[in-house]
Amino acid sequence: METFTPATQTELARFIAGNAGGPRRGLYPAGGRTALTVGSAGGAVNTLIDTTTLNRVVDYPARDMTVTVEAGIRIDDLQAILKEQGQRLPIDIAQSSRATLGGAIATNTSGPRRAGYGTFRDYVIGISAIDAAGRLFKGGGRVVKNVAGYDICKLLVGSQGTLAVISQVTLKLRPLPETSALLWLTFDTFGEVENALERLLVSDARPVAVEVLNAACARLISTQSRLELPAESPVLLLGVEGSPHEVDWQIEKLRREMVPYGVQLFEKVAATQTAGLWDALTEFPTSADEPATFQANLRPSRAMEFAQRATELGVAVQVHATTGIVIGQCPESVATIEQTTELLAELRQLACSASGNLSILHCDAEWQAVLPMWGAAEPGWPLMAQIKRKLDPHWVFNPVRFGDVSSPVESSGSRIESQKD
Amino acid sequence: MTAASTPTARVLLDRLAAIVGPEAVLNDPAELLVYECDGYVVEKKCPDVVVFPISTEQVAAIVKVCNEFDVPFVPRGAGTSLAGGCLPIGGGVMIALTQMKQILEINLRDRYAVVEPGLVNVHLTQQLKGTGYHYAPDPSSQGACTIGGNFATNSGGPHTLKYGVTVNHILGVEVVMPDGSVVTLGGPTEDVPGYDLTGLFVGSEGTLGICTKVTVRLTRDPAAFRTMLGVFETIDDATQTISNIIGAGIVPAALELMDQGIVSALEQAFHFGFPLDAGAVLLIEVDGLEVAVEEEAQKIISICHTTGAREVRQANTPKERQLLWKCRKQAFGAIGRLSPSYCTQDGVVPRTKLPEILRFITACSLKHDIRIVNVFHAGDGNIHPILLFDERDADQVRRVLEASDEILTKCIDLGGSVTGEHGIGVEKISFMNKLFTADDLAVMQQIHDCFNPTSRCSPGKMLPTSAGCGNEHVPRATPGRRAAM
Numbered sequence: 001m002e003t004f005t006p007a008t009q010t011e012l013a014r015f016i017a018g019n020a021g022g023p024r025r026g027l028y029p030a031g032g033r034t035a036l037t038v039g040s041a042g043g044a045v046n047t048l049i050d051t052t053t054l055n056r057v058v059d060y061p062a063r064d065m066t067v068t069v070e071a072g073i074r075i076d077d078l079q080a081i082l083k084e085q086g087q088r089l090p091i092d093i094a095q096s097s098r099a100t101l102g103g104a105i106a107t108n109t110s111g112p113r114r115a116g117y118g119t120f121r122d123y124v125i126g127i128s129a130i131d132a133a134g135r136l137f138k139g140g141g142r143v144v145k146n147v148a149g150y151d152i153c154k155l156l157v158g159s160q161g162t163l164a165v166i167s168q169v170t171l172k173l174r175p176l177p178e179t180s181a182l183l184w185l186t187f188d189t190f191g192e193v194e195n196a197l198e199r200l201l202v203s204d205a206r207p208v209a210v211e212v213l214n215a216a217c218a219r220l221i222s223t224q225s226r227l228e229l230p231a232e233s234p235v236l237l238l239g240v241e242g243s244p245h246e247v248d249w250q251i252e253k254l255r256r257e258m259v260p261y262g263v264q265l266f267e268k269v270a271a272t273q274t275a276g277l278w279d280a281l282t283e284f285p286t287s288a289d290e291p292a293t294f295q296a297n298l299r300p301s302r303a304m305e306f307a308q309r310a311t312e313l314g315v316a317v318q319v320h321a322t323t324g325i326v327i328g329q330c331p332e333s334v335a336t337i338e339q340t341t342e343l344l345a346e347l348r349q350l351a352c353s354a355s356g357n358l359s360i361l362h363c364d365a366e367w368q369a370v371l372p373m374w375g376a377a378e379p380g381w382p383l384m385a386q387i388k389r390k391l392d393p394h395w396v397f398n399p400v401r402f403g404d405v406s407s408p409v410e411s412s413g414s415r416i417e418s419q420k421d
Numbered sequence: 422m423t424a425a426s427t428p429t430a431r432v433l434l435d436r437l438a439a440i441v442g443p444e445a446v447l448n449d450p451a452e453l454l455v456y457e458c459d460g461y462v463v464e465k466k467c468p469d470v471v472v473f474p475i476s477t478e479q480v481a482a483i484v485k486v487c488n489e490f491d492v493p494f495v496p497r498g499a500g501t502s503l504a505g506g507c508l509p510i511g512g513g514v515m516i517a518l519t520q521m522k523q524i525l526e527i528n529l530r531d532r533y534a535v536v537e538p539g540l541v542n543v544h545l546t547q548q549l550k551g552t553g554y555h556y557a558p559d560p561s562s563q564g565a566c567t568i569g570g571n572f573a574t575n576s577g578g579p580h581t582l583k584y585g586v587t588v589n590h591i592l593g594v595e596v597v598m599p600d601g602s603v604v605t606l607g608g609p610t611e612d613v614p615g616y617d618l619t620g621l622f623v624g625s626e627g628t629l630g631i632c633t634k635v636t637v638r639l640t641r642d643p644a645a646f647r648t649m650l651g652v653f654e655t656i657d658d659a660t661q662t663i664s665n666i667i668g669a670g671i672v673p674a675a676l677e678l679m680d681q682g683i684v685s686a687l688e689q690a691f692h693f694g695f696p697l698d699a700g701a702v703l704l705i706e707v708d709g710l711e712v713a714v715e716e717e718a719q720k721i722i723s724i725c726h727t728t729g730a731r732e733v734r735q736a737n738t739p740k741e742r743q744l745l746w747k748c749r750k751q752a753f754g755a756i757g758r759l760s761p762s763y764c765t766q767d768g769v770v771p772r773t774k775l776p777e778i779l780r781f782i783t784a785c786s787l788k789h790d791i792r793i794v795n796v797f798h799a800g801d802g803n804i805h806p807i808l809l810f811d812e813r814d815a816d817q818v819r820r821v822l823e824a825s826d827e828i829l830t831k832c833i834d835l836g837g838s839v840t841g842e843h844g845i846g847v848e849k850i851s852f853m854n855k856l857f858t859a860d861d862l863a864v865m866q867q868i869h870d871c872f873n874p875t876s877r878c879s880p881g882k883m884l885p886t887s888a889g890c891g892n893e894h895v896p897r898a899t900p901g902r903r904a905a906m
Contacts, residue, residue, distance in 0.1 A: 061771060061773055062668075063664050063667055063668055063772065063773050064771045064772050064773050064802075065667060065672075065772075066771070086670055108612065110612075118585075118589065119611075119612075121588075121589070121617060121620055122585055122589050131864065135860045135863070135864070136860060137858075137860045137861045137863070137864040138857070138858075138861050139861070139865075141836075141837070141838050141856070142771060142836050142837070143769045143770065143771055143801070143802055143836070143837050143838055143841075144581070144582065144801045144802070145577055145581055145586065145769050145798070145801045145802065145803045145838075145841035145842060146769055146837075146838040146840070146841065147574060147575045147577075147586075147624050147838075147840050147841065147842060147843075147844055147845075148838050148839055148840050148845055148849075148852075148853070148856050148857075149845070149853065149856070149857060149861070149862075149865055149883070149884075150621060150624070150625060150865045150868055150869075151575070151588065151620055151621055151623065151624050151625075152864070152865075153620075154588065154617045154619075154620025154621050154623075155616060155617065155618075155620070155621045155868075157617055157620070158612075158616065158617055159616055163616075174672065175670035175671070175672060176670070198530065201529065201530065201532075201553070202553040204644060204710075205710075206641065206644070206709070206710065242710075242713060243713065243716060245712050245713075245716065246710055246712055246713045249710065249712050250710070295612070297610045297611055297612040297613060297614070298610055299531045299609060299610060300530065300531050300532070301530045301531050322532075323611045323612075324531070324610055324611065325611060325612055354610075355608055355609050355610050356608075356610045356613075357610075357613065357614050359614045374614045374615060375614045378613060378614060378615050379604055379605045379606070380604060380605070380606045380607070380613075380615055380616070380618045381615055382604075383604060383606070383618055383871075383872070384615050384616045384618065386871045386872070387616065387868065387871055390867045390868070390870070390871045391864070391867060391868075405615065
């Protein structure tokens with residue numbers, strides 16, 4: 001596959017316009033290449049668009065708590081600039097030294113802190129992008145409150161590079177908290193964890209992360225962060241941030257609240273290891289190459305049930321418990337595409353029965369054309385296909401990626417019909 | 422739309438009556454008068470008929486009939502729109518959602534509620550009292566406005582800096598599309614695979630369809646509050662204070678600023694004991710853990726004094742807190758004693774540009790000889806200049822429109838927007854060409870045409886209907902756009 005690396009947004013627009021008027025190759029926007037699901041179908045006639053040179057800071061009025069940057073900026077570079085002003089984008093993004101802002105937004109990447117701070121749709125207030133015809137267009141603006149026009153920001157967050165190349169973004173920011181702490185709690189069963197989660201709904205504390213790991217995941221995470229904490233049963237991780245006073249107060253509160261719920265161990269992670277543990281939790285979705293990593297979305301009340309079943313199937317799971325998002329790494333024993341399909345089908349059905357779905361984050365490039373990457377058909381997909389056909393009528397952007405949802409010609413393809421409850 | 426007495430019209434009315442029942446169809450001219458405008462009173466247009474469905478099926482059937490008869494239709498909640506969002510351009514059928522006002526489900530474990538669009542905003546939070554959760558978006562009109570209306574305009578309110586706007590609290594929606602089909606977008610779970618169509622539909626001002634069920638996120642109640650009121654010599658002192666508060670890493674839950682004009686009206690009406698010569702009064706609220714808000718409040722009081730606050734009042738009980746908020750919530754009520762009519766503008770500038778826009782508004786007020794008072798959500802730069810006039814005086818009306826236009830144009834020049842929360846509606850369509858390029862608008866028009874190709878659903882809203890020859894801003898010759906087509 002060829003690569004095109006524009007030096008400016010204008011150059012990028014011109015290139016895409018030229019492509020639209022001429023060869024109409026498939027275009028694959030790429031940032032840090034940490035979450036690419038490129039697919040091999042189409043091969044050499046497609047072009048990778050490398051956005052990493054579009055990395056300038058356009059405007060950073062720190063007192064407004066907003067920043068405008070080009071989308072190819074690496075997450076670490078962005079956070080370093082913000083840190084100088086005591087601010088941050090409070091979203092956990094894996095492989096942040098490589099990942100770009102545009103890529104993170106296109107994949108709607110998130111991590112443990114989504115419990116306390118939300119996700120990209122809560123932080124992107126302005127966006128510029130180039131459509132398949134090479135038009136540079138924008139939505140939103142530079143201010144945190146703005147309802148003029150359609151919410152293009154929301155349309156592009158999570159659009160997986162199938163509608164446009166994101167070229168510039170304005171973000172809302174938050175202050176950097178003084179300190180953070182992580183608590184490691186072990187339980188015997190997922191049932192006990194569920195009871196603890198229900199108690200946490202009205203906790204006096206306000207944890208910013210509520211993570212449940214099964215033993216397989218806990219082992220991976222504690223190895224990764226060089227912790228020596230028990231990882232033989234479900235682990236509940238609670239993250240708190242704020243002033244030292246706030247953090248200490250919350251730890252004590254949580255200790256008292258959790259004790260009656262069968263906690264085997266309640267341990268505050270050492271200060272020297274906290275950052276490493278946050279990182280490990282953030283990296284989990286990308287830390288396995290094979291065979292497949294998925295993300296399930298379901299009702300929080302059903303997440304423990306899902307985690308239980310996934311555990312029985314050998315999957316390592318990380319649950320963002322307040323939002324019902326489950327990241328699962330399939331075991332290496334599930335080596336063939338048939339086995340993977342079967343395992344994912346069962347878990348997808350379970351997720352659907354819990355009003356959710358299951359999509360694939362990473363898998364072998366050859367499997368991507370065959371596996372339902374985007375999960376079971378959602379009621380909104382026909383509308384999604386309509387927008388796609390309107391804005392990218394020649395199916396230029398990430399053509400393979402859109403395969404689940406629709407093909408250029410109206411057909412049902414190999415979609416899995418929704419079994420949603 | 423032809424007059425109500427023609428045979429076609431009669432057939433249409435009969436068909437509508439067959440769907441919702443004859444008592445839920447209004448077409449007597451005297452009764453329709455109530456619906457001739459919303460909060461944007463300078464433009465009036467009566468719909469030809471108003472219907473009151475009570476179910477999604479009825480709404481879908483009404484929309485299908487409108488399509489069959491090639492008649493425009495517009496949804497309406499409580500009619501609190503300040504931008505003409507409910508104006509029935511071209512007449513047609515107004516679909517009033519006020520009878521669909523049930524709370525269908527409250528799920529505390531999964532932290533969502535499902536409500537009908539006609540539910541009054543504050544009723545949801547009232548229903549949640551005691552659960553430890555509330556519905557966060559609380560526009561100032563929340564005692565009247567509906568969830569459906571909030572959905573259509575992506576409503577804000579005083580707490581958006583910390584808690585976000587309506588779209589950040591909507592998980593899913595059931596929509597009757599402009600062609601009458603019904604689709605469910607999003608749902609009770611997050612990260613539904615596919616495009617965030619829910620997010621796209623929020624704030625679409627009724628141009629992409631009509632919402633008939635909304636799934637909203639519930640927000641954990643803050644543990645504690647600290648509410649303070651700073652009295653300042655000048656607006657600049659107040660805005661500098663805001664800047665310093667943000668600079669100290671504090672994100673207040675609310676930061677409401679009122680200028681001398683509002684303060685004196687409030688004093689006359691309610692006798693809060695404010696000095697009449699104070700340039701500005703700043704209501705500041707922080708929320709969070711008890712231990713955190715106490716620390717933050719002390720910092721804030723210290724900052725206020727550093728920037729020269731004349732006094733800082735602090736609420737020490739829930740009752741005192743209510744009293745401090747009263748002066749903000751009664752502000753619009755107090756304006757009634759200042760003039761017979763008023764026009765509330767809604768613009769946004771980056772917070773650091775607040776002093777500049779306020780100086781500009783003062784200059785504008787002098788230039789056009791129109792009194793302007795200011796109350797606004799200072800935390801997020803959302804300004805609400807209130808232009809005072811007598812709508813019976815055509816020249817005053819003209820000057821109000823000119824002054825409004827100049828203020829909004831200045832907002833754009835300062836890097837802001839022409840609407841922070843009220844929407845474009847009808848009132849600000851002429852600004853879309855100034856905010857957005859032709860390409861930006863072309864993409865939005867494509868999205869519109871995807872779902873509303875005939876423009877029967879909410880015609881004449883939000884998007885300029887013609888591409889325009891050049892992008893020059895054509896000043897309005899008459900109040901707002903032409904309402905009758």
